[in-house]
Amino acid sequence: MSDASNFDILVVGGGLVGSAAALGLSQQGWRVGLVESQSTKALTEPLAPAGSVGEFEPRVSALSIASQQLLESLGAWAGIAAERHCPYQTMTVWDGDGTGRIQFSAAELGADSLGVIVENRIVVRALMLALADSEVELIDGVNVAGWWQEGGRRGVRLDDDRLLGAELVVAADGPNSRLRQWAGLPTREWDYDQQAIVCTVRTTQSHRHTAWQRFSQTGPLAFLPLCNEQGDSHFCSIVWSQDTAEARRLMALDEGSFASELESAIERELGAVEVVSDRFAFPLRQRHAKTYIADGIALVGDAAHTIHPLAGQGANLGYSDARALLQELARARKAALSPADPSILARYQRRRKGENLSMMAAMEGFKQLFAADELPVRWLRNTGMRWLDRMGPIKQRIAAQAMGLNRH
Numbered sequence: 001m002s003d004a005s006n007f008d009i010l011v012v013g014g015g016l017v018g019s020a021a022a023l024g025l026s027q028q029g030w031r032v033g034l035v036e037s038q039s040t041k042a043l044t045e046p047l048a049p050a051g052s053v054g055e056f057e058p059r060v061s062a063l064s065i066a067s068q069q070l071l072e073s074l075g076a077w078a079g080i081a082a083e084r085h086c087p088y089q090t091m092t093v094w095d096g097d098g099t100g101r102i103q104f105s106a107a108e109l110g111a112d113s114l115g116v117i118v119e120n121r122i123v124v125r126a127l128m129l130a131l132a133d134s135e136v137e138l139i140d141g142v143n144v145a146g147w148w149q150e151g152g153r154r155g156v157r158l159d160d161d162r163l164l165g166a167e168l169v170v171a172a173d174g175p176n177s178r179l180r181q182w183a184g185l186p187t188r189e190w191d192y193d194q195q196a197i198v199c200t201v202r203t204t205q206s207h208r209h210t211a212w213q214r215f216s217q218t219g220p221l222a223f224l225p226l227c228n229e230q231g232d233s234h235f236c237s238i239v240w241s242q243d244t245a246e247a248r249r250l251m252a253l254d255e256g257s258f259a260s261e262l263e264s265a266i267e268r269e270l271g272a273v274e275v276v277s278d279r280f281a282f283p284l285r286q287r288h289a290k291t292y293i294a295d296g297i298a299l300v301g302d303a304a305h306t307i308h309p310l311a312g313q314g315a316n317l318g319y320s321d322a323r324a325l326l327q328e329l330a331r332a333r334k335a336a337l338s339p340a341d342p343s344i345l346a347r348y349q350r351r352r353k354g355e356n357l358s359m360m361a362a363m364e365g366f367k368q369l370f371a372a373d374e375l376p377v378r379w380l381r382n383t384g385m386r387w388l389d390r391m392g393p394i395k396q397r398i399a400a401q402a403m404g405l406n407r408h
């Protein structure tokens, strides 16, 4: 493979996580290539303003303060701050089958916000604009079609037969990562038999900069606050996770019937609901790679783990992976080690695997707790929520964890 273009580090996948990792690695002085199958030209064009019609992208992320800090340190936050984004100061979670309710507020934590809701395309756009000013060689609009390894070198083959080589390949190619499969890294996975329906809605009452989450036996429903360029606070992005049969029924409803079911499911907290975008349904699957590293390869983001969207932590876990990888590779650079040095990769894995696993286990516990129909469990759940709502310090620790502030 002597004719392969050569990098120190090749990142495959320019989504939320891969583009941030590539930017940070290049800022450390590594020679970095980034391959993304979609053309990024469209991504960097100016956005249409979100007026009264649904110009918002239905796929959004609730970015924690820690993710925000990472994007700031990479110089990409200014690009997000210049576009529409919605900080939220309160999060209200309640049990639809009882009276338990818990409210987290930024003021109780002495913070300005608990996090920020941003459309995924705005984050990727800000990262792409920052990448355009960096030393990263962006190879976009072309698929990675194969993987090669020869002696101490490795790399990928593109759809157009170009060969790229590197000392380390970072797989950020999402949940169905081909690189993970080619490297033979096994996963533990199971189907939730649920689908997440996402769309944008307009409500007659303001969202009051609050993230709303109502749990029911068939799954959680989240209303995530959005702001358009005029600061209109009547738009939300919804994530409605439901058992597959119920999700199919909801997807088959006409717009008016769907909106009225949504309105009752959120108990009319925000008044009347109007659906202003197409609806999309994503099958939900929990997946965790048993190993994040192999000879010269490291998995980050959804390539390493996919998690139930009930607490909106998927992108945040990916950013924590990127932060840990960046810190470990900065150590490698300082010590003049190869970026693929096994001790560096092992430290990265050690730092991330345990934390990702415990977050995934917590999500699973939550999901099962709320799926239970037995009276004693429902009583405990509701009493527990009311009790927790009054327990300042414990509540604050949970909120700090969700904001990603315990993870450094």
Ligand SMILES: Cc1cc2nc3c(=O)[nH]c(=O)nc-3n(C[C@H](O)[C@H](O)[C@H](O)COP(=O)(O)OP(=O)(O)OC[C@H]3O[C@@H](n4cnc5c(N)ncnc54)[C@H](O)[C@@H]3O)c2cc1C
Binding pocket: 012, 013, 014, 015, 016, 017, 018, 035, 036, 037, 038, 060, 061, 062, 063, 142, 143, 144, 145, 172, 173, 174, 175, 178, 196, 197, 198, 239, 282, 300, 301, 302, 303, 309, 311, 312, 313, 314, 315, 316, 317, 318
């Ligand atoms: C319904 C739903 C709601 C969610 N809500 C939230 C939320 O509120 N908060 C949150 O934090 N997370 C949320 N998530 C999760 C979040 O969207 C993901 O965790 C996040 O997008 C993962 O980023 P990534 O960069 O690892 O992967 P991706 O975003 O999947 O990016 C992978 C990239 O790799 C590219 N690629 C793939 N294969 C190849 C190839 N062969 N060659 C070249 N390029 C390739 C793709 O084009 C893509 O750009 C949600 C997920 C779902 C399904």
